[in-house]
Amino acid sequence: MAMKQLSGAEESHSLSRPPSSVDILFDKSFRALTCTFTWATILLLAFIVYKIGRQAIPAVSTYGLGFLTSTTWDVNAHEFGILPEIWGTLYSSFLALFLGGFFGITIAIFLTQDFLPHKLEMILKNIIELLAAIPSVVYGLWGIYVLIPLIRPVADLLHDNLGWIPFFSTSLSGPGMFPAVLVLSIMILPTVAAISQDAFRAIPHKTKEAAFGMGTTRWEAILRVMLPTASGGIFGALVLGFGRALGETMALAMLVGNANEISLSLFAPANTLAALLALNFPEAGELEASVLMYAACVLLLITLLVNIAGAAIISRTGSGGKK
Numbered sequence: 075m076a077m078k079q080l081s082g083a084e085e086s087h088s089l090s091r092p093p094s095s096v097d098i099l100f101d102k103s104f105r106a107l108t109c110t111f112t113w114a115t116i117l118l119l120a121f122i123v124y125k126i127g128r129q130a131i132p133a134v135s136t137y138g139l140g141f142l143t144s145t146t147w148d149v150n151a152h153e154f155g156i157l158p159e160i161w162g163t164l165y166s167s168f169l170a171l172f173l174g175g176f177f178g179i180t181i182a183i184f185l186t187q188d189f190l191p192h193k194l195e196m197i198l199k200n201i202i203e204l205l206a207a208i209p210s211v212v213y214g215l216w217g218i219y220v221l222i223p224l225i226r227p228v229a230d231l232l233h234d235n236l237g238w239i240p241f242f243s244t245s246l247s248g249p250g251m252f253p254a255v256l257v258l259s260i261m262i263l264p265t266v267a268a269i270s271q272d273a274f275r276a277i278p279h280k281t282k283e284a285a286f287g288m289g290t291t292r293w294e295a296i297l298r299v300m301l302p303t304a305s306g307g308i309f310g311a312l313v314l315g316f317g318r319a320l321g322e323t324m325a326l327a328m329l330v331g332n333a334n335e336i337s338l339s340l341f342a343p344a345n346t347l348a349a350l351l352a353l354n355f356p357e358a359g360e361l362e363a364s365v366l367m368y369a370a371c372v373l374l375l376i377t378l379l380v381n382i383a384g385a386a387i388i389s390r391t392g393s394g395g396k397k
Contacts, residue, residue, distance in 0.1 A: 163373070175315060
């Protein structure tokens, strides 16, 4: 007992003593290193934006803002417009966020609110996180050979019986918006689920106990107490998932249909900015490369605006919670 008290006193003394010259040197070195990497990241991002913007200048001066509102993409006639691609990018991302966000948050609740034994919970958590390790081209192949044949009968049934509804106004002849959205929602699901789980686990256990002490049922405690408390972290997960959906390339290029069209139909082919860049760069001439760089700048701007809006809402939610 005396030895434990002595060791405790020595540990307390070592913690309370002033920092040595070695500690100060280590602290300054670590600060300098982190500051260097921070500025290097900022400079790298600025360099990327500069290089893309510089190559996009000829297209910007030639096509101006009309490039954003035109629906024509004709290389031979030198007519370019990306409004269908902007629509396809936002439409597919919002639909994928709706599906992937709903199931991701549901999975997070299921894995953090004591519905399962701990071992089974860990197994399911690892399985869901493994979805993020699957390459996007594998998702694309799976969508082509498994998902599209699987959902085509349902799509045809909906079109035949509910074709007057704009969402079902066309049939699914092959690649289209709906299979692309389904695959995209699966791809963002691990991100939303993992971050939402962290948000739920960050809530003090006493908060849940207090809710039960007020006489709430299990689901009332989850939906009225736990979910609003974790809303800041959950919204951050949705923003990250939406950013992932905006920039996804290969799976969308293989599944969305690559059609220069604007349609509300879930079964019509469409196109996205990322797919446009991936499919056209290998054979692009000088003018088309500049136009594609212009499209890349638009995609960067959309992603930046989404992140800024998400950060602002998260900050306001956090400050509101503190009040």
